[in-house]
Structures are given as C-alpha cells and as structure tokens.
Amino acid sequence: MMLGHVNVHNHEVIRIHDYMAPSDGLLVHSVIVEGPNSLVLFDAQFLLSYAKDLADYIQRLRKPLARIIISHVHPDHWSGLAVVAPRFPAAKIAALPKVRDYIALNGQEIMDARRNVFGDAVASQAVIPEEIIEPGEHVIDGVHYQFEAHDEGESQYQLVAILPNQRTLLAFDLVFPRHVHAFTVAPYFSHWTKILRQLESYDFDAILVGHSRPASREDIGATIEYLEIAKEIHAQTTSPEDYAAKLKKHFPDRGEAGWIDFASLMLYGVINP
Numbered sequence: 381m382m383l384g385h386v387n388v389h390n391h392e393v394i395r396i397h398d399y400m401a402p403s404d405g406l407l408v409h410s411v412i413v414e415g416p417n418s419l420v421l422f423d424a425q426f427l428l429s430y431a432k433d434l435a436d437y438i439q440r441l442r443k444p445l446a447r448i449i450i451s452h453v454h455p456d457h458w459s460g461l462a463v464v465a466p467r468f469p470a471a472k473i474a475a476l477p478k479v480r481d482y483i484a485l486n487g488q489e490i491m492d493a494r495r496n497v498f499g500d501a502v503a504s505q506a507v508i509p510e511e512i513i514e515p516g517e518h519v520i521d522g523v524h525y526q527f528e529a530h531d532e533g534e535s536q537y538q539l540v541a542i543l544p545n546q547r548t549l550l551a552f553d554l555v556f557p558r559h560v561h562a563f564t565v566a567p568y569f570s571h572w573t574k575i576l577r578q579l580e581s582y583d584f585d586a587i588l589v590g591h592s593r594p595a596s597r598e599d600i601g602a603t604i605e606y607l608e609i610a611k612e613i614h615a616q617t618t619s620p621e622d623y624a625a626k627l628k629k630h631f632p633d634r635g636e637a638g639w640i641d642f643a644s645l646m647l648y649g650v651i652n653p
C-alpha cells in the first residue's frame with residue numbers, strides 16, 4: 381500500500397513518474413524520469429515517511445537510480461534525502477551551484493528550525509548535494525534536458541528543467557495549481573512574476589509542479605494573478621497574521637490555507653531560516 385499518489389506519463393522510450401505526498405507532507409512532488417537503463421529523481425520529499433514511500437516505489441521500478449537532482453533550496457524538497465540517499469548509495473546528488481552552496485551553508489540550521497515545528501517527522505541531519513549541475517543542455521541515459529537557473533522566484537535559487545522531446549516543463553515551486561495557495565515566503569513578487577511570463581512563452585504540453593494536484597498551462601497565469609494581489613497586500617500590511625488573513629479573504633476558493641500561515645511567518649522573518 382502506497383502512502384503517496386503517482387501519475388505516470390508514458391512517452392516513447394521513457395516514462396515520467398510524478399509522485400505526490402499526502403497533505404500532511406505538503407502535497408510535495410518528486411519526479412522520477414525513467415530512461416531505458418536508469419532513473420533520475422528530482423526532489424526527495426519533506427517528511428521521512430513519504431521519503432521512504434518514494435524510495436520503495438523507486439526500488440520497485442527495478443532500474444538503478446543514477447542521479448538525484450534537488451530543484452531548490454527549500455527543505456520540503458530535500459529533507460527526505462536523509463532516507464533516500466542511504467537507500468541508493470550509487471546515486472549522485474546534484475543541484476545548481478547556488479542551490480548546492482546555499483544548502484551546504486544553511487542546510488543544518490534550516491533542519492534544526494524545522495525540527496522545532498515538525499519534530500521527528502523530518503530529517504535531523506541535512507544531506508548536502510555533492511555535485512553541481514550547470515544550466516544548459518544535458519543528456520542523461522539518452523534523455524535530453526534543458527536546465528535553467530532562476531533566482532528570486534518562490535525561493536532564492538531555483539532550477540527549471542525542460543524535457544524538449546517529451547514536451548514537458550518541470551516548473552517546481554514557480555507554479556501553483558489554482559485551487560491551492562502558493563508559498564510566498566520571500567518578497568520576490570515582481571521578479572517571480574517576470575520568470576513566470578518567460579515560462580508562459582515556452583512550448584510544452586505538460587507541466588509538472590512542486591505541490592498539489594496536476595497543473596496546467598493556465599496555472600502559470602493564475603499564479604501571476606495571485607502574486608500581483610499578494611504583492612499589493614504585502615505592501616499594505618505589517619504583520620504576518622494580517623497578510624495571511626487578507627490573502628485568504630481574497631482567495632477563499634484556494635485550499636491549503638495553512639500554507640499561507642506558515643509562509644507568512646517566513647515572509648515577515650518570524651521563522652528564519
């Protein structure tokens with residue numbers, strides 16, 4: 381019995397497995413790209429229980445996990461490395477240079493802070509990516525990737541991955557499905573919007589995101605709209621409680637309101653890091 385939910389996208393030679401944790405695991409996604417001979421995993425979950433569930437799923441695919449790529453600096457995407465990495469010791473863990481450096485510098489402090497909130501459910505030790513991936517074209521096990529680095533979006537440093545032959549965009553936490561709130565943990569509203577306008581111009585059929593149910597191209601525009609309102613509210617408010625209340629009132633149909641409570645504490649520096 382799996383705890384999470386997996387959507388499998390079948391392509392000619394490869395399959396893309398999109399794992400999503402249950403809601404107490406923040407509906408975080410991990411994406412497994414299954415090539416002819418090996419697997420590449422993007423992101424390793426937040427709660428250790430779902431990291432184990434993910435690792436079990438990967439094992440059942442019966443191909444070696446060649447590489448783990450961490451998309452950005454937020455620990456809901458790499459805390460679970462504490463479980464996944466020892467299960468697949470041959471898999472190299474990689475991230476963009478700035479993502480790797482940030483986690484190397486702040487990772488342990490971040491995990492100590494999250495342990496105060498989430499307890500034993502999250503990792504006690506930060507696992508630091510040991511390799512870097514540079515933006516640009518990469519071919520791994522015959523699968524083509526275009527990697528991009530985007531600063532000052534949802535997080536300080538963020539990877540975007542395009543699989544041109546599968547016409548798939550991995551947008552991670554830059555795009556949120558319109559039925560849930562977005563994590564606005566840093567005041568990069570305008571620059572985040574600018575990145576989204578760029579992604580909107582790309583040619584793709586499928587978009588995979590960092591949290592919640594499957595997204596569509598329209599969710600890029602919806603995220604832009606959300607950020608424009610959040611920016612206005614942020615400019616008018618001085619407390620996390622006020623910011624969260626106004627944002628919830630403006631978007632009553634968006635679920636996971638608890639995400640805004642947590643994000644606003646980070647946005648106003650109450651939780652730091």
Ligand SMILES: [Zn+2]
Nearest residue numbers: 454456553590
């Ligand atoms: Zn996230």
